[in-house]
């Protein structure tokens with residue numbers, strides 16, 4: 299029987315369930331191309347000498363981009379519209395491929411989408427004819443996990459995102475914030491080592507947005523899930539990330555500056571509004587100056 303201790307990390311619970319259900323050999327198959335080799339920690343993302351141009355485009359979005367993100371680290375990507383933030387997430391998610399250079403996750407070169415790398419978009423992409431529980435189970439069911447086992451994995455997650463009381467409700471009858479929570483539970487059920495968030499909370503009201511930012515940040519830190527967040531909201535970057543990277547629209551240029559946010563982030567609940575405001579002012583300055591090649 300599975301232990302259901304509240305303090306036990308979800309990944310341990312999930313691993314126990316999957317191990318019990320599939321056996322260790324079968325678990326390797328579920329993780330697809332990103333089967334974890336033990337040399338690289340789970341969730342490590344390495345981008346090396348990346349250049350990339352969209353097939354129909356005449357210019358390169360990245361010239362020689364190199365970024366290293368360690369397991370459990372949270373990175374925000376800020377930058378003007380069209381500078382390539384979403385394209386970079388798609389490259390990490392294996393939806394597009396580098397023109398030159400490489401992108402690897404868990405020490406394996408990315409060759410296509412994997413359940414280990416989860417992409418969350420601005421609007422939750424749920425199945426409108428299904429209930430909360432069915433939507434949250436969807437990824438597991440697609441991986442041939444039985445209904446019973448999928449529910450066993452998903453229920454604690456629905457509790458975590460505070461939706462257990464709505465599990466039988468059709469997702470069309472939920473608010474935008476609640477729909478994003480279902481998408482979050484569905485993502486977490488897949489036991490991702492990396493979560494890629496493309497402006498995931500921008501359509502939500504301030505209160506719900508801040509609440510979800512805190513929840514996602516806490517879950518990912520606790521579960522050691524690597525987080526890459528694309529955002530236009532400076533406060534979101536300050537609240538959610540260890541490092542903030544500023545990208546530019548200049549043709550062929552990559553990251554123009556990197557801001558260490560660990561001190562603000564580590565103590566975010568105890569940080570004074572003054573500390574947060576000074577970090578915000580710093581980012582605003584960089585944002586204003588990035589068009590003029592300003593670098594720190």
Ligand SMILES: Nc1ncnc2c1ncn2[C@@H]1O[C@H](COP(=O)(O)OP(=O)(O)OP(=O)(O)O)[C@@H](O)[C@H]1O
Nearest residue numbers: 352353354355359378379380381382383384385386
């Ligand atoms: N499939 C595609 N084919 C050709 N060009 C594309 C494609 N997708 C995006 N682009 C172009 O690549 C550039 C970067 O697009 P991307 O969506 O990555 O920008 P972004 O930084 O996410 O912008 P935003 O903040 O507006 O979402 C843009 O100039 C865009 O027009």
Ligand SMILES: [Mg+2]
Nearest residue numbers: 383384385496
């Ligand atoms: Mg985008």
